[in-house]
Amino acid sequence: MAGAVFGMLLLFVFINFGSLTIKSEVSHLDEEQIFSTSKVSTEEEHQNQVSDTNFHHHRDTLQDEERTDPAELWTSPESRSQQYETPLVESHVEEGRQNEAPATRNGLAESGQPPKVNDRFQEELVIRPLLSGDVYSSFQFRTRWDTDLLNKQKKVSHFRLFPKSLGQVISKFSIRELHISFTQGFWRTQQWGPPFLPAPPGVELWVWFEHTVQDVDRSWKELTSVLSGIFCASLNFIDSTNTIQPSASFKPLGVANVTDQRFLRYAVLPREVVCTENLTPWKKLLPCDSKAGLAVLLKSEKLFHSSFHSQAVHIQPICQDLQCKKTSWELRQTLSVVFDLHATGQSKREWSLFKMFSRTLTEPCPLASTSKVYVDITETSKGDDLIEVAPAVTLQMQAVVLGDRRKYMVYDLMTPEPYGSLRSLNILLKWKLQDSEEMLPPILHAERYVGGYGLQTGEIHTLIYNNHPFRAFPILLMESVPWYLRLYIHTLSVISKGRENKPSYIHYRPSKDRQYPHLLEMLVQLPPNSITKVTVQFERALLKWTEYPPDPNHGFYVSSSVLSAQVPSAVALDANHTTEEPLFTNLFPIMEESSYFMRVYTEPLLVNLPTPDFSMPYNVICLTCTVVAVGYGSLYNLLTRTFQVEEPSAGLAKRIANVIRRLRGVPPL
């Protein structure tokens, strides 16, 4: 009986988590219930995966990891008290610590005090049902560490929650800020509204270096190579031909005393394909890996079966306290995914955690100080009850996100409440209406395409929409175009509402062949309720035959252009909400949240270039050299020879006779 129960337990663990969980002492009865419910909802998808070998293998890893992990499990006192509600689990962890990590405990035992914990880990998941029927889920894992990684005298060598690989990179290359994102798919702002954190398709990397760095270009080159190792991505394709130094578009997000663009490097690889090999190293940076907490949901077989997937790492210094005398390091790992109604959801407007990720939540990451799931219920609360959320929790909150007043249902995973009697949280979202709603157009969005035909010239058209009914606002448009599309800046035209709209600021750096790309940044004022069309002509270069990628006729990617703007928020438009607030707060119509910063990425472009015939370098070399030789030969002929009267050549017999006569000393015939 006990063996059977243990077997069931392992089976459950395998199906639901796929790997180790710290929490294991749960009542058997609950276990079986959860298992049976999950089985029903899997619709027999995963049952075949469980085999005996998996069992044994899994048990081994379980034991192994339990043996090695506790050193990492050092949690802050306050988080520990939040995390474990059952004393059973608590004592189990304590036990593990005492038994298996004596070395780390020794020093602490001497001082007699628990260590002062200076790092913290938070995790959260936001689920937003989109009006199109798709679902947007955004994970965020935030690690904060009160330490100075850049101090050269006192090298930090003990890493706890903060990943060591990234910490070492920061101190080695003296990085002030690092932002990297891997994205597969394109975020459709028009259908989905603005994302929490936008990212262009492919890989985007931007780094602010410390002002102490002497040779920024070299550090950048080495950094990209190191990062390509860490994230298993082709970041080593970043070189001077796709690196730019934007003057205004990418300012430091954290605490910064350096704003000189010489220390900024920005590059996008629009062609990079993001897949499992990039997800696994990204997950490994998490303190709990993907073994506990929200990260158990990150299974690549589901994540990459979606219409948009974006994962990012943001490292920046933040203030430690209000005085901001000291800085802390903040690592934010974000992952956004949009599941498609038709591809993943079988065209049914019903979503659940299990349907999206094929996992449910049973516990937070034990190292996390907060672990929450937010579900956007704005549509529900507007009165017409579009979406039903189950299980319903009482905790709700309101926030102004991206200029929009949103309402969220909050599931605090640290408390037992959300798990319910099943000890498992599987959030269900159900639309009441089956046809899609029309979304209000986002206030700012943009699209871009290539105009013209043929392979000689072309035009890049960027359409920028300001859908605000009465407010004009400026945007900063940044274009980075590879050198082989030669931009003609004098053809730049910005037209709003049929009239010329002269940019108030233009920063342009023309490209140098095979050295660096074009960089165009400009500040454009968008009139209210308008479409602004930015057009610039380019010429397509013919490259050397070795400079083409293996599939030259697929075309060349041009990275997304970036729009940065302070967008007036839609909250200010809403006249009704003021009734709920004290009158003295809104004597002036301008509110704190009246505008918000937003970045919009346009589509990357795919441009064809004329190609030479790759099969005939030898022929070309031979033929051209022949023509040159014809020129040389005919001139050489005329230069070295003179006109002479043609003499009929003597016959063979006569020549032989002459040879004999010469031998005889007789004059020839």
Next chain:
Amino acid sequence: MPAIFHYISQHARGERLPPAEMAASLVLVLLIAVTVRAVLFRSSLAEIIAERVEVVSPLNGWKRVVEGLALLDLGVSPYSGDVFHETPLMIYLFHFVIDYSEIVFMIADAITAVALYLAVQDYNKIVYRKQKYTLEAGRYPLDVAELLRTPKEMMYIPIKVAVFYLLNPFTVLSCVAKSTCGLNNAVTALFILCTIKGSALLSAIFLALATYQSLYPFTLFAPALLYQLQRLYIPISVHSPRFWIFTSQYGSMYLGSLVVITCLSFFLLSSWDFVTSVYGFILSVPDLTPNIGLFWYFFAEMFEHFRPFFICVFQINVVFYTIPLSVKLKEHPIFLMFMQIAVISIFKSYPTVGDISLYMAFLPLWHHLYRFLRNIFLVSIVLIACSVLFPVLWHLWIYAGSANSNFYYAITLAFNVGQILLVSDYFYAYLRREHHLIHGLYLKKKDGTEETLILK
């Protein structure tokens, strides 16, 4: 001897147009040329022509001039990018006349034509005088009378040269596309005029300007020097001090003006960036935009480790002919100049049809070589056919997608072979005529049959 005199005097008696009438016909030609250009400028064709790769190259495209000016307006050095490759003086010129660019290009063409007209007129006088002296000295064989040139035939040559330049479709296209090649041609034509008129200083200045503009014309130093030595009756001999004095004079005038112009450009933009951006660009051929020359496809298909070697070979090939040609043609510096201009425009790194039109303008001057040309018919057909096929194959490759780069490349090869044959044919004819002037036209063997001449 009397037979020759008779022949000459017979033709000399032919009616001769007064200078006023010649000038009137020149003005007429100019008017026609300007009208044609003005009409084309106003038509929708102008935009299409300005995009043609045969007419504009990365070095002289008008779009790039405008781009350079736009970059200056933005406060960016035009040489920081790889779009603008004009010289600083050019950008300075167009900074002022950008609004009148069409007129500037028409005036440039007119200047070229008038300069060539005057130069050729002067040159013809000298040729005729020289022929007269030789004839009077009795140094011509008896049977070359029909090879000698007559005033009647020479009278129309200057106007023909002007017509050949102004109404050549290549020149018209080049002018309508506002290729700065037209301005370079004007500088070169002024250089030729000054050389023939015997003004050493002006000749050196214009030669320096031409060199500054497009680098290759420095090889024209040799014919200019030879011509002026001949004009001053200075023997070309290493033992003659006068030879060395004049050579160093002319050379220092040339180098001096080159230094002055270069320094002037430096002070205009206070940077030396233009040197790499203009001359480095001409020499290292980084831009492989298709054109009518031999470089683009060759270096697009070149193996990377052979590139420097072949770039050296191809660039040396352009200038190398100067030495043997100068030795061979030291008595005929104007023909040498024609050969040099032709060789440059065939083998330079970014040739356009505007370059071709300059040496083609000289063809009427060698009208008397016509009877010795071996394959002029074939060559003309090849050149015309290729000129028609350029846009056709370009369209098939770039727009229709039904052909590939090899088609266009094949046409550039054929076109260049045609040009090479044309030039070498004229060279052959020139040498042959000279040979006949010394040895007689109808050489007979002892047995009375006709001799055949061969190159040995």
